Amino acid sequence: MAYVFLFILILLVPSAIAGFLAAPYVPTRKREIGRFLKLAEIKKGDIVYDLGCGDGRLLAAAAKQGARAIGYELSFLNYLFCKLFRRSAEIRLRNFFRGDFHDADVIYMFLSQRAHNKMGKILAGRLKPGARVICYAWPIEGWEAAKIDRQINRLGMFLYITPNYETLLFARHCEEGRSDDAAISAKTGLLRFTSFRSQ
Numbered sequence: 214m215a216y217v218f219l220f221i222l223i224l225l226v227p228s229a230i231a232g233f234l235a236a237p238y239v240p241t242r243k244r245e246i247g248r249f250l251k252l253a254e255i256k257k258g259d260i261v262y263d264l265g266c267g268d269g270r271l272l273a274a275a276a277k278q279g280a281r282a283i284g285y286e287l288s289f290l291n292y293l294f295c296k297l298f299r300r301s302a303e304i305r306l307r308n309f310f311r312g313d314f315h316d317a318d319v320i321y322m323f324l325s326q327r328a329h330n331k332m333g334k335i336l337a338g339r340l341k342p343g344a345r346v347i348c349y350a351w352p353i354e355g356w357e358a359a360k361i362d363r364q365i366n367r368l369g370m371f372l373y374i375t376p377n378y379e380t381l382l383f384a385r386h387c388e389e390g391r392s393d394d395a396a397i398s399a400k401t402g403l404l405r406f407t408s409f410r411s412q
């Protein structure tokens with residue numbers, strides 16, 4: 214009996230911790246996955262992360278498009294499920310707040326508002342140029358979305374794109390004297406993105 218109790222505890226405690234840290238397990242609805250694929254514009258060879266991947270449904274869909282799909286998950290039950298049924302994805306039984314995402318092309322988050330903001334601070338300035346971050350339901354406060362997909366009776370999906378080298382060069386060029394609208398917009402966009410971490 215004690216072993217059964219211990220086994221249940223081992224299964225359930227990590228899920229409770231994950232719920233407390235960032236969000237409990239609530240899967241993205243299957244009909245919403247198409248929205249994600251479209252907004253993220255996933256290409257063959259892209260490296261896609263799902264932070265708190267749940268049952269891995271999003272990763273499976275990304276892998277089908279030819280992406281390398283990687284999920285972080287703390288809940289042991291979800292991890293086991295993914296290991297058994299999402300063979301096309303790579304699953305890490307780890308806390309994503311301590312993850313390394315320098316190689317990410319796409320990062321997906323469906324967490325609490327607080328967790329999105331916290332990840333925003335962790336990711337700002339650490340992603341490669343052109344990397345896309347997609348948040349479902351809640352934005353990252355302080356980041357400027359490149360696109361917001363809003364649909365009636367559905368939660369919003371927010372797309373953020375790390376400035377690419379051309380934007381960086383343009384912003385630097387602007388610092389050297391340009392002050393027209395395009396220059397101001399490039400400078401403030403870049404500033405918002407890079408300064409969020411220090412707030």
Ligand SMILES: C[S@@+](CC[C@H](N)C(=O)[O-])C[C@H]1O[C@@H](n2cnc3c(N)ncnc32)[C@H](O)[C@@H]1O
Pocket residue numbers: 228230231232234235236237238239240241242263264265266267268269270271285286287288291307308309310322323324
């Ligand atoms: C709202 S669910 C989203 C599941 C999946 N991404 C989807 O959209 O279907 C959040 C998931 O994140 C996991 N989670 C929460 N905090 C975590 C953390 N710090 N590290 C890894 N996984 C975490 C939870 O166990 C849960 O499965």
